Amino acid sequence: MRRTIGSRQHGFTRAAALCLAVVSAPAIAFDQDIPIWERPGVEGSRFHAVTVERTRSEYRYSTATLRFGDEENSELPATLNGTAEIGDTRVQIFSDLPDRVAQNYAEALAQADHLIAIESQILIQPGHHFEIFITSAASPTNREWQFTRTDVDPLVLSLVVRADRVSSVLVSQEISDPVHERYHLSIEMLGRGRHDPRAEHNPSAAYIYEEIAAALYGSCASLLSLGYVTQFNAPGLTIQSANNPGQEYSAPYTDDVLARLLDVIEAGEFQDGSAIPHGMHLGLNLTLWAELSGGHWYIEQGTPEAQALLDGCRYSAADPFRVGPWLRQIANDERDPPEMEDRYEAFERLQIQRATLSEETGH
Secondary structure, eight states, rough: OEEEEEEEEOOOOOOOOOOOOOOOOOOOOOOOOOOOOOOOOOOEEEEEEEEEOOOOOOOOEEEEEEEEEEEEEEOOOOEEEEEEEEEEEEEEESSSSSSSHHHHHHHHHHHHHHHHHHOOOOTTTOOOEEEEEEOOOTTTTTTEEEEETTTOOOOOEEHOOOOOHHTTTTTHHHHHHHHHHHHHHHHHHOOOGGSSSSGGGGGHHHHHHHHHHHHHHHHHHHHHHHHHOOOOOOOOEEEEESSTOOEEEEEOOOOHHHHHHHHHHTTTOOSOOOOOOOHHHHHHHHHHHHHHHTOOSSEEESSHHHHHHHHHHHHHHHHHHHHHHHHHHTTTSOOOOOOOOHHHHHHHHHHHHHHHHHHTOOO
């Protein structure tokens, strides 16, 4: 395994029930005095990205964490203060947080990746190794790591996550996201998704379907580990009509809008030949989430919504191209997705609930 580090300039038919047992959740301590449901916005938001290239004898791939507006980097924490190993998953946490917080997060992430890998069988042998750096939300982040691995090497991922979320219910996002990126690397190294032969005919569709499958996969991992999962794709994701200037459509999309979007995706481009925008999957993610959650911003274990999410993950994980027909079925069901509840009230309610549970269990 060879690795380099650098910077990047930015410029369905219902599947059979997925019988996954939720083991006891790691001891995450929820601080209800930290409200971090920031208003939607692009500037300062972080995102992760991965790439995979297969050569004759090895894989060359990258992982990255970027923040909109940043061209510089802050120093990464050097203190290793959280480690966990469950099955073939290993996690190392580098942070300036209290050791207990870092260790609890390491255990939750290792458990999430292990459970979803075993149940979905989307895994890379001999294992997955996560190297996670925890920094403040305000830290400039423009970081990319490059790796080379052969078939006998573990899959290594390096990413940066936000410190303010780790002690809140939004730790769910910081569990989902690394597993989401691990799914991308795994599925592409297995020759599926964007590396599926079908992707040659429509790379835009392959990209969108894989992103949606990855979002489901990461969400299921968080649900299995923590006992709940949150959705953090903010409302207000809009697209503009080409035929009616000024007309905008917000996610979750109605059946009519979803059907027209799927026509574009299946064609691989708009009618005028213009390319499909890079972020189109975000509104589709929220639309699918609304269908599965019933319009709620979080899903808890033991509920019909949790089973629907797990069913969807099982259906899409092995073959992201199944997402297209599934979305088409939703568009044809003559039932628009439910409206989303108030986002901030929902997260505050969940935060208080989890903080209370944490106190009662002594964690």
